[in-house]
Amino acid sequence: xxxxxxxxxxxxxxxxxxxxxxxxxxxxxxxxxxxxxxxxxxxxxxxxxxxxxxxxxxxxxxxxxxxxxxxxxxxxxxxxxxxxxxxxxxxxxxxxxxxxxxxxxxxxxxxxxxxxxxxxxxxxxxxxxxxx
Amino acid sequence: xxxxxxxxxxxxxxxxxxxxxxxxxxxxxxxxxxxxxxxxxxxxxxxxxxxxxxxxxxxxxxxxxxxxxxxxxxxxxxxxxxxxxxxxxxxxxxxxxxxxxxxxxxxxxxxxxxxxxxxxxxxxxxxxxxxxxxxxxxxxxxxxxxx
Numbered sequence: 001x002x003x004x005x006x007x008x009x010x011x012x013x014x015x016x017x018x019x020x021x022x023x024x025x026x027x028x029x030x031x032x033x034x035x036x037x038x039x040x041x042x043x044x045x046x047x048x049x050x051x052x053x054x055x056x057x058x059x060x061x062x063x064x065x066x067x068x069x070x071x072x073x074x075x076x077x078x079x080x081x082x083x084x085x086x087x088x089x090x091x092x093x094x095x096x097x098x099x100x101x102x103x104x105x106x107x108x109x110x111x112x113x114x115x116x117x118x119x120x121x122x123x124x125x126x127x128x129x130x131x132x
Numbered sequence: 133x134x135x136x137x138x139x140x141x142x143x144x145x146x147x148x149x150x151x152x153x154x155x156x157x158x159x160x161x162x163x164x165x166x167x168x169x170x171x172x173x174x175x176x177x178x179x180x181x182x183x184x185x186x187x188x189x190x191x192x193x194x195x196x197x198x199x200x201x202x203x204x205x206x207x208x209x210x211x212x213x214x215x216x217x218x219x220x221x222x223x224x225x226x227x228x229x230x231x232x233x234x235x236x237x238x239x240x241x242x243x244x245x246x247x248x249x250x251x252x253x254x255x256x257x258x259x260x261x262x263x264x265x266x267x268x269x270x271x272x273x274x275x276x277x278x279x
Contacts, residue, residue, distance in 0.1 A: 013180045014189035017157060040157050049154035050216045051198035055191025062190075076190045076223050083216040 031064035060094035061124040073129035087114035188227035204237035205267040213270035231255040
């Protein structure tokens with residue numbers, strides 16, 4: 001089970017299909033997403049599928065921005081992900097944080113770790129819809 | 133665009149028997165060998181692919197994109213092992229339920245160890261997502277036997 005600090009993420013049908021995810025946003029804005037990797041998330045090499053790592057990163061970046069902006073509608077413009085390590089079954093933690101915020105754009109950074117080991121680093125650009 | 137028959141009528145075949153468990157969860161995916169060379173890939177956005185805004189989740193689009201450029205990298209590397217180094221994804225427009233998202237990935241450059249694969253993903257005529265990716269080829273070393 002995830003630590004009591006994290007609560008179940010309600011993120012729509014795709015997150016239900018690939019989850020469950022557990023989320024927590026620290027007071028400093030650092031957003032943490034936990035997911036337990038099961039057989040269904042793996043590739044032929046018995047590692048987490050690259051697409052799944054990308055989906056986790058996307059959820060973490062969006063989560064960090066949603067936590068900071070409340071109910072504003074968002075649209076991801078760009079996500080750049082580097083595949084640094086492999087992970088098998090077990091808990092993964094994705095963290096994401098805001099690097100810079102303008103009136104219409106938010107620049108995000110993030111990483112995924114398995115048992116402390118770095119698996120992926122990422123950076124994103126997210127547009128606030130309706131912002132000037 | 134409605135239903136699998138309409139997709140098959142476009143010349144696509146269902147990709148069956150993927151050795152990746154994750155692709156059975158988020159699929160089905162389709163492929164079509166092009167007469168001019170290369171392969172096109174497609175998937176139809178369904179309700180379970182959507183986010184809270186009711187459009188295709190960015191993670192779903194990237195998962196499909198990862199599969200597509202991986203197929204191109206596998207083919208370029210003669211089916212030998214490869215690993216993803218990086219994916220640079222730009223989201224140009226949303227994909228909606230019922231949309232057929234299609235891509236014919238291209239090999240941009242190949243060195244002894246690195247493959248550069250790009251893809252433009254379309255829903256109808258509209259480009260909704262672009263990918264630039266880097267892949268590393270893996271040579272399986274024969275196991276050494278200790279005497």
